[in-house]
Amino acid sequence: WKNDRAAYLDELIWLEGRGDAVDSVCVQCRELPALIRCDDCFGQAMYCERCVVGQHVKTPLHQVKKWNGLYFECVTLKVLGLWIQLGHPPGQRCVNPRHAFNDDFVVMDSLGIHEVSLDFCSCETAKDHVMQLLRMCWFPATPTDPRSAATFRVLEAYQLLSFESKASALEFYQSLVRLTNNTGLPPPVRSVICLSNSNLFT
Template sequence: MADFVAKLTELQYYILAGEASEIVNHLCQCGSGLYCNVKCHDCFQYKATCEKCYIRDHFHNPFHWVRVWQREGWYLKADISYLDNNQYTIQLPCSRGSLCKEPTNPNIVTLVDMNGIHGTRISYCGCNGDPDRVQQLMNARLFPGSVRFPRTLMTFRVLDDYMKQNLASKKSLYDYIRALRSLSDGFFTQEVLDPHPQFRLATHIWRKLRIDKHTGQAHNLSAAFPHQIPGSIVQFCLACPKDGFNMEEGWERTPPELK
């Protein structure tokens, strides 16, 4: 502890130095003519770049918080949709390639991830006419809050993370959502969107889907265990003796001392 106390001033300096960048308001090296006014603290050692480079670098990480340099001398924490004059839209994968040439009009959605709650824009692939929104969202590992017209989305990893925390520490869903809202904005938390009702519904459905997957019911495992109750979610133990499955014929004649 004494070693750290001696370095407190120096450590604080490094923290404050990371809140700015030496190349802010310098032209980006990409040659676009734009200034290096955005950063990402979710990426490891991401240097300040222009908006164009940031969007290119975060094509597969669109839920990182973007830090946009303000004229007053500080970084504004915002969703990626804040870029491109507050019109940037996350495009879901296209069946014909990485970028759809016929995307749908942007949809404003609330997206819940492990780093907070985002108010963002997404567009669906419209190559085949009216898009199957649920299919496209699930393929992008986003769980819809509704199967009709999703307005709230949850990443698979945030649902899994809540399940783990609820199992390990009995953390309530209310406290978990409150923590995510604080991560989004620790000063004006009350202004952050509250997806509590949709998230609660999603966790019930997610738990059922996970149980069916882990117990094998999603693969029709009951067909191999006809002596079990059809559709049972009781986990099957292959080591436990089961007549007609992993026990030799005539086992009932085994001497008592060998049973």
């Protein structure tokens, strides 16, 4: 290990920068500047905003970063233009969408806490908002006009962790806050409500 320490550190520092993306062109469209990298997708390829939004239609809760010329800074897929449509297959738009209240829906996932742009389906055959969230495996924080939800995955992770380590909901929540942004900036307030209702999930 001691003999390889310098090589390991070199690779870790290499990952903090643009890596092999020296040509600064999106690896997918080969047209627009490559400024975005996803921390949760496999590999370190860089894409333009348009391509990264298109790639994340089915994975809207990934953490992405944007190169600002000096370093990568956290940015949300919402800011890049990703819109989540419930009640329809991923990528398909609804003819009668209803925006989530104030366009500030919050989803808590095992990868972090996410602010997302979300539309509910208001077609004639549409389920109510709670059912639309549950069909996506998102557990709403409230049964009335939900503005936040937790994924089934994060609720299951919290349940197992609390059984094995006796971690409290607050401790688990604080670890998710740090996963999302470890700079000390406050997270969306409503996200803590999701864990307080986690006993309903089990």
